[in-house]
Amino acid sequence: MSTVNQDTPHTAPPVDVPNGPPPGTGTSSRALLARLPRYQQIAEDLREQIHTGVLAPGEPLPSETVLIDRYGVSRITVRAAVRALRAAGLVITEHGRATYVRLAPTQPxxxxxxxxxxxxxxxxxxxxxxxxxxxxxxxxxxxxxxxxxxxxxxxxxxxxxxxxxxxxxxxxxxxxxxxxxxxxxxxxxxxxxxxxxxxxxxxxxxxxxxxxxxxxxxxxxxxxxxxxxxxxxxxxxxxxxxxxxxxxxxxxxxxxxxxxxxxxxxxxxxxxxxxxxx
Amino acid sequence: MSTVNQDTPHTAPPVDVPNGPPPGTGTSSRALLARLPRYQQIAEDLREQIHTGVLAPGEPLPSETVLIDRYGVSRITVRAAVRALRAAGLVITEHGRATYVRLAPTQPxxxxxxxxxxxxxxxxxxxxxxxxxxxxxxxxxxxxxxxxxxxxxxxxxxxxxxxxxxxxxxxxxxxxxxxxxxxxxxxxxxxxxxxxxxxxxxxxxxxxxxxxxxxxxxxxxxxxxxxxxxxxxxxxxxxxxxxxxxxxxxxxxxxxxxxxxxxxxxxxxxxxxxxxxx
DNA sequence: CAGTGGTCTAGACCACAAT
DNA sequence: TTGTGGTCTAGACCACTGC
The missing domain is CATH 3.40.1410.10 (Chorismate lyase-like)
Known part of the structure; x- marks a missing residue:
């Protein structure tokens, strides 16, 4: 891992989610999305799962370890993604336990x-x-x-x-x-x-x-x-x-x-x- | 750098700002503050400088490089501190330029x-x-x-x-x-x-x-x-x-x-x- | 004890701005 | 070209939770 290891996001590793089109050219509908930093792509993916209910309110997100090899990135990248969700008020994390999807906002x-x-x-x-x-x-x-x-x-x-x-x-x-x-x-x-x-x-x-x-x-x-x-x-x-x-x-x-x-x-x-x- | 290098915050390195009392015991007035993570101590220190006007609105914060050796920490730690200030709405950072103290909130x-x-x-x-x-x-x-x-x-x-x-x-x-x-x-x-x-x-x-x-x-x-x-x-x-x-x-x-x-x-x-x- | 998140380091490359 | 912030890796230790 001494050579270039960043740049266009990993394309070979165990990625099973939106990673944008292969770095080539034929950018699909949304070229923009593909060029977002990896952590934002991951955040976007999780955000999507939350909004579609794949990750229901109150449920825990997959642990950092799981996310790391699911997306094939380093821990710091996963954490950056989760941090973005936290700042947006979508999840809350509890030390030693897990990060949970914020409960359906109880009607104020x-x-x-x-x-x-x-x-x-x-x-x-x-x-x-x-x-x-x-x-x-x-x-x-x-x-x-x-x-x-x-x-x-x-x-x-x-x-x-x-x-x-x-x-x-x-x-x-x-x-x-x-x-x-x-x-x-x-x-x-x-x-x-x-x-x-x-x-x-x-x-x-x-x-x-x-x-x-x-x-x-x-x-x-x-x-x-x-x-x-x-x-x-x-x-x-x-x-x-x-x-x-x-x-x-x-x-x-x-x-x-x-x-x-x-x-x-x-x-x-x-x-x-x-x-x-x- | 294979041995323990964290734990109680650095005490010897070039630190010229609040670092809490030496890890010993005789905790001074505020033992709590001393035990905060390093990045929060740094954020607190900068926050202080902003509120007291040492860092005036519109002025740039010292660059990351400067902060790194002023506080004797790694870049990621400095960045964590600045991120905290940004989340609190105290500073805004401009890529390629610097991080600035948010201008005195123009009267809305x-x-x-x-x-x-x-x-x-x-x-x-x-x-x-x-x-x-x-x-x-x-x-x-x-x-x-x-x-x-x-x-x-x-x-x-x-x-x-x-x-x-x-x-x-x-x-x-x-x-x-x-x-x-x-x-x-x-x-x-x-x-x-x-x-x-x-x-x-x-x-x-x-x-x-x-x-x-x-x-x-x-x-x-x-x-x-x-x-x-x-x-x-x-x-x-x-x-x-x-x-x-x-x-x-x-x-x-x-x-x-x-x-x-x-x-x-x-x-x-x-x-x-x-x-x-x- | 194992598992989870929290903090931290050292080092690298990229993108943007100004000179 | 230089300097600044932005993203990323690999690896480490700490702190909290729960079995």
Whole structure:
């Protein structure tokens, strides 16, 4: 094995799966596919088997050893293929056991973001069976450069922050963070007493204080940090869904009275909202 | 190199960065960190340098060769470290050039999902500067098992499908898919003529036909397939944001008149929505 | 204990970018 | 031509799981 051993993929060895047309010329329908790196071809082949059900959800993939001589490649190549599937969220691997086809994505539970109002009382997703996992983390700080524009405040102004981890009967978890400008606490009766109450309560206090509320929601997604992945029970290859809600006065939307952030695992939870034509 | 060469990380070689305490015992504050695999330690070190600004956004990381002898490890180990950063979306690598610290996430552009109504005319995000990139793909098919419940239809019933790729002046792109039940086309005047019009137009036709509309929105995220990544200009380590909107009658929400799906890259676009307390 | 995946080395060739 | 990242091999030891 000292001579050239790579280049066009092996053509003689024990290959019993798509290896592209023989390196010659007469490229068949998809010349592109044939020229993909070997590990991608293997990943593609396994992906195919998963989608067609040859490899059913929950089932283990063949072991690395088996794949190595089935495809006639080195271990590192097989591992590269499996890694690609893992990054795509198609399989999960368990050390010492095997790599398994990700279970049929259990239909995520809905987290309904719709804000419902009955008189001066508000109801939010939290009332939908969510409970605190642990004592909330509460502290007072000053807004930094990144947060200031979000709250319509100047850098350095004081805010209260409340961070909570909630759980749902389905097993899903969310991290909820809330920022309340200090000035809001001191001027709105009721909030002063407990600036760390649940959002629905704060909406109520604000409304009772004669403010017309308006909300600006934004949703985005990104890959989680290792920490976030564990607290939200996210496997590798699973992104993070992030929803932020800013509460402002219906008139002056430049200054916000409240800012909330919700982080969740989209394989367990789906964000929903109801609207109707007015 | 036939004898043991791994085990506790190298301790003698040219290491000038966190390598954990010497394998002995007196584990310092964080014994955990010291026992991480070498490539994770390196990734952690680079991550640190990125967050503290030692490696500024847009700047290239040291080349693999440099990292190899800076940390005294093999190339594959360095590459594993860089791969971890890439998967976390912290860096992007350009073949033949270098690996760069991901640019400070340009503030994503808002895609406002709020539906606005003026008389019988509706306005949606599409009116916000979005244009078609290419001729829409339109076809007629029958709903399959997965889609039937979403539309409140029976499996096998006919639907029209319209798939469009839109672009925005900011450079962002979205894929928009729409399903219209055949029965809706035939019973609602106006839609019959053009079942592939933009959603806002369809909302108008439905309203003109005397229906009170109601919408159910759901948002989720997942890793893109390679295809999706390229059409939406997503780098590696960037998830896909998916928003679906189902239009139903305000009374009977079990049967839907329309279903839309929106796929986008969250680093370029952020989904927003406005609400006010009624 | 055997089997599986996790980490690592040393060395090779290829493809792309810039000089 | 040089340097960078991309793919690949062959072989080794480690760590976890389960018999």
């Amino acid at each position: 539970v809905d987290l309904d973001l719709t804000i419902r109002r009955v008189g001066d009382r508000f109801h939010t997703w939290e009332d939908d069976g969510w409970t605190l996992v642990e004592e909330p983390t509460r502290y007072r700080t000053t807004v930094d450069q990144a947060l200031a524009p979000q709250l319509g405040m100047a850098e350095g102004e004081p805010v209260f922050v409340c961070e909570r981890l909630l759980t749902h009967p389905s097993g899903a978890r969310v991290v909820h963070r809330m920022w309340v400008p200090f000035t809001v606490c001191t001027t709105v009766p009721g909030i002063e007493a407990d600036p760390f109450a649940a959002p629905a309560a704060l909406y109520g206090h604000l409304t009772a204080a004669g403010r017309d509320l308006s909300w600006h929601d934004a949703t985005t997604a990104r890959m989680p940090t290792p920490d976030e992945a564990t607290t939200l029970k996210a496997d590798e290859g699973v992104p993070l869904l992030i929803h932020t809600r800013t509460t402002t006065g219906a008139g002056d939307q430049s200054q916000s009275m409240l800012r909330e952030e919700l982080c969740l695992n989209p394989t367990l939870l789906s964000l929903t909202q109801e609207t109707s034509a007015r | 552009v808002d895609l406002d999902l709020t539906i606005r109504r003026v008389g019988d005319r509706f306005h949606t995000w599409e009116d916000d500067g979005w244009t078609l990139v290419e001729e829409p793909t339109r076809y007629r098919t029958t709903v399959d098992q997965a889609l039937a419940p979403q539309l409140g239809m029976a499996e096998g019933e006919p639907v029209f499908v319209c798939e469009r790729l839109l672009t925005h002046p900011s450079g962002a792109r979205v894929v928009h898919r729409m399903w219209v039940p055949f029965t809706v086309c035939t019973t609602v005047p106006g839609i019959e003529a053009d079942p592939f019009a933009a959603p806002a137009a369809l909302y108008g036709h439905l309203t003109a036909a005397g229906r009170d509309l109601s919408w159910h929105d759901a948002t989720t995220a997942r890793m893109p397939t390679p295809d999706e990544a390229t059409t939406l200009k997503a780098d590696e380590g960037v998830p896909l944001l998916i928003h679906t909107r189902t239009t139903t009658g305000a009374g009977d929400q079990s049967q839907s008149m329309l279903r839309e799906e929106l796929c986008l890259n969250p680093t370029l676009l952020s989904l927003t929505q406005e609400t006010s307390a009624r």
